[in-house]
Structure formats: structure tokens, C-alpha cells
Amino acid sequence: MMLFDQEITEIKNKAEELIQGQLKKMDDIVDHNQWKVIQAFQRHQVSDFHFSGSTGYAYNDRGREVLDEVYAEVFGAEAALVRPHFASGTHTISTALFGVLRPGDELLYITGRPYDTLHKVIGHQGDGTGSLADFGITYQETALTSEGLVDWDAVVSAVGPATKVIGIQRSRGYDWRSSFTVTQIAEMVSRVKAVKPDVIVFVDNCYGEFTETIEPTEVGADLMAGSLIKNPGGGIAETGGYICGKRDYVDLAAYRLTAPGIGGEVGAMLGTTRGIYQGLFLAPTLVGQAIKGSIFAAAVFEQIGFETKPAWHEPRTDLIQAVSFSGPEHLIAFVQGIQRAAAVDSHVTPEPWDMPGYEHPVIMAAGTFIQGGSLELSADAPIREPYIGYMQGGLTYSHVKFGVLMALQTLKERNLL
């Protein structure tokens, strides 16, 4: 590629050669999941008329009903609730938790501190915001061990009569820890149920869908949620979220989303239905493209001496690629370089800013077709030690490669390579 000089081209070629085997493994996962999704469409006889959308109360919207069934089937769950009415992943997770928790109950997260935006959902007693705590639902979490694993001694002693829901976060989020594979989640489910059989195991599946051949609800998780502007929306769904799991729990979440007694039987899809179906159809392949991009990124940054998590050869269970840089200038060059390769908004230069709710300035690259869509190539970094940059997504593998190489180019132009 003439765009890049010989040094960068050599780094690229070496990385591509190194990762051939990993890319092949991802192709196999894509094939498995692609057929899984097609089979679910076939079993439910998805047809053109399911895509037409609905207005008003939208009673008997077959497109919406079959969409729920298809999602349930793909995720190996009894039921699902797939709606454009979920404003974000946080809203979806919040709806699932409020659906099943009651005053006096306790939520116990066993995978350490949950994703940032959930802190306000959990809240503090008397915060007056309608948080879980404000409704008298208590919260505990157990920190991960120094190896990044669940601390079972701590979990066993934290579980009590009030423990109603156990929370598991699959993805690392923006932490320098490993994400949990579905096999690890399966083990968590069985150990937790051995301690308290009637507990509801909830999994925050954001960023995890279709990165492996099985999903947490296929290995015993009772309730699970995710965002449609991440993996399962396939880059096409314009907004929304999904909840799936045991039918009773999904119904309770539906009562929370609309109203008790009404649940999932109303809710106009407007014109969103076709995009949500088509996005699900495309999701296995697009997740594959994004993961290939992450593997390439890891191989490139490792070559030039930065630590990566996961490393290029390690198994993956989510979209996030973390890279540990040596200083703030490197971090900023990395994020700005990613933006330079965007098809949308490449003419703007991201700068660190004091985002509400964050303690340190944050810099973000996002040139996306769907605002904030993070199955699309994006990168973020809080400007603080140890200077870790997080990147995720990419609708095409080729685009991610350009993003990574532009990041290298930017580092090089600033004499940081």
C-alpha cells in the first residue's frame, strides 16, 4: 500500500502473516453462528411481511413476536424481548434488574465493579433518583482475585437470605482484566446454584454476542441483556436492546419496560423491524470482521513493544482490544490516528475532554454511521496512568487495518514510534 512507508508496510505484512491461524479460527466461529442464525430464521418461517413494522399500540405485530422468538432460539433461551424502545445497553440492563428485584432483595455482582454507567442504576440509599438502592434493593460486589478470577470464598460468604440476583459481566468493559468466556460463565452458574439454587443469574452480555459459538443463556444463565448498537444489531439496527432468558423473568422485565399487565404485547416498532432482523442476520459476520481487526491490532502493537490484552494469540470472548501505551502522547496519537481512517467524521480531531461522570479527561474516536455504535470502529481512553487505550469494532476488517495503520502513522509522525 503506497499510503504507508516501508517500515509500516513491513509491520503490517508481518502481523498479517502471524495471525493467519487465528483468523481461520474466527472464520469457523462465524460459520457456526451464521448457520445458527439462519436456522432460527427458517424454523420461524421469517417472511417479507414480518418486516413491515407497526404503529399505535401495535397489538399482534407478528414481525415483533417472531423477532422475539428468533432471538430466543439463537440465544438458547425460553423467551426474549427485542425492542427499539430500549434507549441503550444501560437502559436494557436496568430494565432486566428492576424487572426481577423487589424492595428488600439484594443484587450481588461477582465479577468485580460493574460497567461505569451501572453505578447510578445501583445508586445509594436515599439518592432520590429511583435507583435500585432508592427502592430499598441492596447491593454487594466481590472483587476479582489478583489473577482476575471470581473470589469464591468472598462470594460464598456474601450470599445471604436476601440475595436474589447474581450479576456477571462477561466483557472486561474498560478494565485491564480478562473477559470471561462462556465456559467460565457456565462454571460460575453451577457454583452459584450449588450455594443458592433459587438465585437468578443475570449476565451483562454486552460486547460478547457471537464472539464464541455458545452464549451464556445456553449454559444456564437465567436472564441476559445486551445492546442492539453493539454486536447483535450487526451495524444495521438503529437503536434498541434485547433481554432473554427464562420466560417468567423476561415477562417481568417486559412489565417494567411498558406496564404491569401489558408487557411485551404492545410497542410500535415503527420502521425498525427490518433493520433489527437484517442486523441479526449479519451480526455473526460483522462480529467476525471486528474480531479479526482486534487480532490484527494486537499483533501490530505487540510488534512495536506495547502490551496488549488480549494478546493476538489468546482466545476472545468480546470485542474489546486494550493496548497499554507508555505515555499520554502515545494514547492521544493512537485515538486520533483511528479517527483519521474513518469514513464518517474523519475531518474532526478528537481531543481529551472532561466527560460528565468521569474523573479524568477522556478522548474518544468515533466516526460511525449509528451514533455511538460500537460494533463500528471506535476507540476510547481515559488520560490517566497506566495509559490504556481501548478499541473495539469495525464493520470491515479492512477498515480496522487502516485505522490501526493510521494510528501507527500518527505515532511515527510525532516521533513516538
Ligand SMILES: *Cc1c(COP(=O)(O)O)cnc(C)c1O
Ligand atoms: C456498553 C456496555 C454497557 C452499557 O451500554 P450503553 O449502551 O453504553 O448504555 C454495559 N455493560 C457493558 C459490559 C458494556 O460493554
